[in-house]
Amino acid sequence: MVVSVRDVAAAASVSVGTVSNVLNRPEKVSPATVERVRAAIAELGFVRNDAARQLRAGRSSSIGLIVLDVRNPFFTDVARGAEDRAAEDGMTLLLGNSDENPDREGAYLDLFEQQRVHGVLISPLTDDLPRLERLRKRGTPVVLVDRESADRSYSSVAVDDVVGGELAVRHxxxxxxxxxxxxxxxxxxxxxxxxxxxxxxxxxxxxxxALEVIETDSLTVLQGRAAGEVIRERPVSERPDAIFAANDLLAMGVLQALKMLGTVDVPGDIALIGYDDIDFASAAVVPLSSIRQPASLIGYTAVDLLLREAAAGSEFTPEQVVFQPELVVRESTRA
Amino acid sequence: MVVSVRDVAAAASVSVGTVSNVLNRPEKVSPATVERVRAAIAELGFVRNDAARQLRAGRSSSIGLIVLDVRNPFFTDVARGAEDRAAEDGMTLLLGNSDENPDREGAYLDLFEQQRVHGVLISPLTDDLPRLERLRKRGTPVVLVDRESADRSYSSVAVDDVVGGELAVRHxxxxxxxxxxxxxxxxxxxxxxxxxxxxxxxxxxxxxxALEVIETDSLTVLQGRAAGEVIRERPVSERPDAIFAANDLLAMGVLQALKMLGTVDVPGDIALIGYDDIDFASAAVVPLSSIRQPASLIGYTAVDLLLREAAAGSEFTPEQVVFQPELVVRESTRA
DNA sequence: GGCCCTCGCCGAAACGATTCAGTTGCTGCC
DNA sequence: GGCAGCAACTGAATCGTTTCGGCGAGGGCC
Incomplete structure (x- = not known):
């Protein structure tokens, strides 16, 4: 009981080609015929088969996006921006979550390649990936998100993280x-x-x-909490008087650990600043100072670049867009 | 320069059928041939075309999930659970965000139908949707997430929200x-x-x-803040002494508004409890009491049900899974 | 009337993987 | 030797849509 264009064509007494034209270029078909075909479609409950369209078209109308962590609101904001721009051109966004794991990243890239996606947006773990190269050889545009390519061979949309780090610590x-x-x-x-x-x-x-580095395994609330506990357990004299966390998730974890036993006062004893300025930062126990990045604009711009690159074909020169980060001061770094 | 099974077959001096067998049933092919074909695949850089597979198979290996709000960590957790279960069977999750908007919900359902997804997981806005019916008629399983179907005609995985509300207010x-x-x-x-x-x-x-209802337009931090401001602006005598927010996002917004001018003390003047127990709830200005739902388990179970239903075909009777919510007490409701 | 266009429609070919009935060649058994 | 049985492989048909060369009818123009 699958309804195909052929069935619609038969019901409307036209050829399959005409049905296809009604679907894709109705202005090429006489109004009366359009009407008849539309009626047949409605009556039979016909729904286009996307797989067949894609097969014919050679590529899908989806754009793949691979982020480091879906649970980080920064990336969901990026995704929202990307989705908005994609929707403007009738495209869909496929969201993949690498979880900072190269295997998962690779699995998503393979998947996207099999799907013949229109293009790939990626916040890559490492700098050079043969898989990205292969995608590009196939003619699939790749745009780096929240990251600049070392040799500028890829298009990218990023924020100047060096400046961001400088802003935070200078503050x-x-x-x-x-x-x-x-x-x-x-x-x-x-x-x-x-x-x-x-x-x-x-x-x-x-x-x-002076600067000390406390390395974490990932950029999560849990890891932040662990780092915060390490600091809390130290003798007071050996504690830093300020902490700069690589993102807000970490910062919130640090904050939880410091406040947990009531032993450390933020910002009294230790000032704390994060990065990303996620919505929740302002609602934290101690409202969090942070470095703001235009998340959804990054996503929007990345898709925009991607589509332009896809349209231009091979004679496209990679373009690097860099946004400037912005310091947001709140309670957690009050002097 | 697109490499198809045909090219691989030629390069390995076998038929296309054999290449397909190497790909899908390597045990049916002699080891020597498997080796030869694999080498050809590697050399040519062949990557299967998913559209062609799906066209033949009649349906895709993706599962669609439509949530009310991707920016709500509860739903990203659900998605994570769903993704995990889907990956166990080599399937992919397509994530759609309805944003509590029926048009967007409909657009995603249409999209999923065109994609011939394996099944649809949905946290629906309204109770009866003709589109869901149509999907089901086509043989696509539909499982409701975080919501039970009124007439039990759909499978569902939910948490007893009435009990959850009762727990909150009884507390x-x-x-x-x-x-x-x-x-x-x-x-x-x-x-x-x-x-x-x-x-x-x-x-x-x-x-x-006594119970008073302050209706919001949606379940977001912003709307919560607006509601909180309404309460803050009232004369002290007309303020409630406790607020139950329909989810944590709202609760955090309310909290921000109440704390903003330092006029209202939480929990001194007003106690506050949310719903979902998202990670950030414990890190709020005042750690938030909440009603916990097993988010990722919900997603996992929903996909599990979906796949069982898909495998069973028509002789499947809908199944309703209901989890029990759990009260989590924190600072915001201290007596 | 003859010629050229345009419009509206037709229908076969093509996209690329999978499936399945069929062929080949070999082993083992009576 | 004859034959059944099996493993390994073949290749044409198939999925549903889009594309594109082509055809006939009608209109405008000389």
Missing amino acids: LAETGRRRVAFVGGPSSIGQVADRLEGARRAVAATPGM | LAETGRRRVAFVGGPSSIGQVADRLEGARRAVAATPGM
């Missing part, structure tokens, strides 16, 4: 802090490395300031 | 509160209606307790 310095701990990791993730680099620069620019 | 009663405001809406959303119903029951069971 800490300006509010009188001198012993800063950077909480984040793994350092193989580009964003983490860049934010740390920015922190280093700000520290170097401030006489008497 | 407020037990901690001495008597003038409760329910913040949530629109009431057309089943979860909201049920939680309110539970609240009503608990109020009815407590002599001297």
Whole structure:
């Protein structure tokens, strides 16, 4: 009981080609015929088979997006922006979650390749992936999200994380802090490395300031809590007087750990600043200072670039869009 | 330069049928041939075309999931659970976000139908949707998520929201509160209606307790903040002494509004309880009491049901799974 | 009237993987 | 030797849509 164009054609007494034209170029068909075909479609409950369309078209009308962590509101915001732009061109967004795991990242790339997606948006774990190369050879545009490609061979939409890190630590310095701990990791993730680099620069620019790095396995609330506990357990004299967390999830975990036993006061004893400025940051126990990134704009712009690249074909030169981050000061870094 | 099974077959000097067998039933092919074909695949960089497979198979290996709000961590957790179960059977999850908007919901259902998805998981806005019926007629299983079907004609995985609402308000009663405001809406959303119903029951069971309903347009932080401001602006005597928010996002918004000017103390002046127990609830300005739902288990179970239903075909009787919610007490409702 | 266009429609070919009835060649058994 | 049985492989048909060369009818123009 599957209804195909053929059935519709028979019911409306036209050819399959005409049905297809009604579907895709109704202006090419006489009004009376359009009407008749539409009626047949409605009556039979015909619904296009996307697989067949794609097979014919050679590629799908979906765009793949691979993010580091769906549970991070920053990335859901990116996804929303991407989805909005995709919808403008009648495309769909396929959302994959690598969870900072290269195997999962690879699995999604394979999947997207099999699906012959229109293009791939990725916040990659490592800098060079043969799979990305292969996709590109096939003619599938690839745009890096929240990350710039080392050799600028890929298009990308990112925020200057070095500047962001610098903003954060300079702010800490300006509010009188001198012993800063950077909480984040793994350092193989580009964003983490860049934010740390920015922190280093700000520290170097401030006489008497010291930086310590507390490396985490991932960028989650849980890992933040663990790092916070490490700091809490130290003798008071050995604690930093400020913490810069590589993202807000970590920062919120750190905050939970510090506040848990009531032993450490934020910002009294330790100031805390995160990164991303997710919605929940302002609602934290101590409202969190953070570095804001235009998440949904990043997603929107990335899809925009992707579609332009897809339309241009091979004579497209990769384009790097870089947004500037913005410091948002709240309670957690009050002097 | 597209590589198809035909090219692989030629390169390995076998027929296309054999290539397909190597791909899908390698045990049916002699080891030497498997080796030869695999080598050809690797050399040519052949990647299966999913559209062609699906066309032949009649349906895709994806499962569609439509949630009310991707930005709500509860739903991303549901999605994670669903994805995990789907991956066990080599299936993919397509995530759609209705944003509590019937048009968007409909658009995703249409899309999923065109994609001939293996099945649909939906947290529906309204109770009866002709589109769901049509999907079912086509043989596509539909499982309701976080919602039970009124006439039990659909399979569903849900949490007893009436009990959850009752738990919340009974807890407020037990901690001495008597003038409760329910913040949530629109009431057309089943979860909201049920939680309110539970609240009503608990109020009815407590002599001297009164319930007021503050309706919101949606279940977001922003709407919560607006509701919180309404309450904050009232004369002290007309304020409730407890607020039950239909979900944690709303609760966090309410909390922000109440704390903003420092005029209202939580839980001193007003106790506050939310629903869902999202990760961020415990990290809020005032750690939030909430009603916990097993989010990722819901997603996992829903896909499990879906796959069983798909395998059983027509002789499947819908099954309703109901989990019990759990009260989580934190600072925000301390007596 | 002859010629050329345009419009509206037709229908076969093509996309690429899977399936299945059929062929081949070999082993083992009476 | 004859034959059944089996393993390994073949290749044409199939899924449902889009595309595109082509055809006939009607209109405009010289």
